[in-house]
Structure formats: structure tokens, C-alpha cells
Amino acid sequence: MRGSDMKIRQATIEDSAVVAQLITQLMEASDYESRQVSPERTEESLRKMADSGAYHVLLAEDEDQVAGLLSLSFRHTLFHSPPTALIDELVVEQGHRRRGVGRQPVAQQCRLWPRP
Numbered sequence: 001m002r003g004s005d006m007k008i009r010q011a012t013i014e015d016s017a018v019v020a021q022l023i024t025q026l027m028e029a030s031d032y033e034s035r036q037v038s039p040e041r042t043e044e045s046l047r048k049m050a051d052s053g054a055y056h057v058l059l060a061e062d063e064d065q066v067a068g069l070l071s072l073s074f075r076h077t078l079f080h081s082p083p084t085a086l087i088d089e090l091v092v093e094q095g096h097r098r099r100g101v102g103r104q105p106v107a108q109q110c111r112l113w114p115r116p
Helices: 013-029 039-052 103-112
Strands: 007-010 055-062 065-075 084-092
Touching (some): 013 039, 013 055, 013 065, 013 084
Antiparallel strands (some): 055 065
């Protein structure tokens, strides 16, 4: 399936295991020293992010299988008058790469983001 056919949804606590797997893939690709992320640690992080309201973790699904993840943080800067979004993590599951999966959640957020 191409990226344009993906379903994009907000990650939930129940997604902790698959989010941990994707972040582990990102760490391995980045040659980060700690290469394993536990579902328990991920669950705690997802709770904190949801509670803050400043973070969003989106999942791209291909026929009910998670194919990618986008995490965003929203913040105010001195230069921009409306809040800005910063992509913290963008990772596509190895079997879904090179199909445009990463573009769709980014494009969706750009369309939803209010313009000044």
C-alpha cells in the first residue's frame, strides 16, 4: 500500500509495545548507544506526553498494521507569534519504507495546523 492510503490516528497507551518497537528501530538506525526501549518506559512516556497537551504521537496504519510513527511537540518561540510544531521523531517500520509512509502524517498535520 502506498503512503497516501494510510490511516493516521493518535497513539494510545495500548500502542506502547509497537511504539517501543518503532523507537528501537530508530535508535538502531541512528546507532544510538541504548538500543532497546521497553513498552513500560514507552507507556510512561506516552502518559506524560498526553498529560502535557504539548505533544502528539501519531501512528500510520496499513490495513490495521502500524507502519510508522510521527511525534510532534508544540511550542512558542520568540520569532513566531503562533505556536510552532517540531518533529521529534519520525520513523517508518522497515517493511514499509520507500513507499511514502512518512509523508502522510506530516502532510496531515500541516493541513490541520492553523495558519496565522
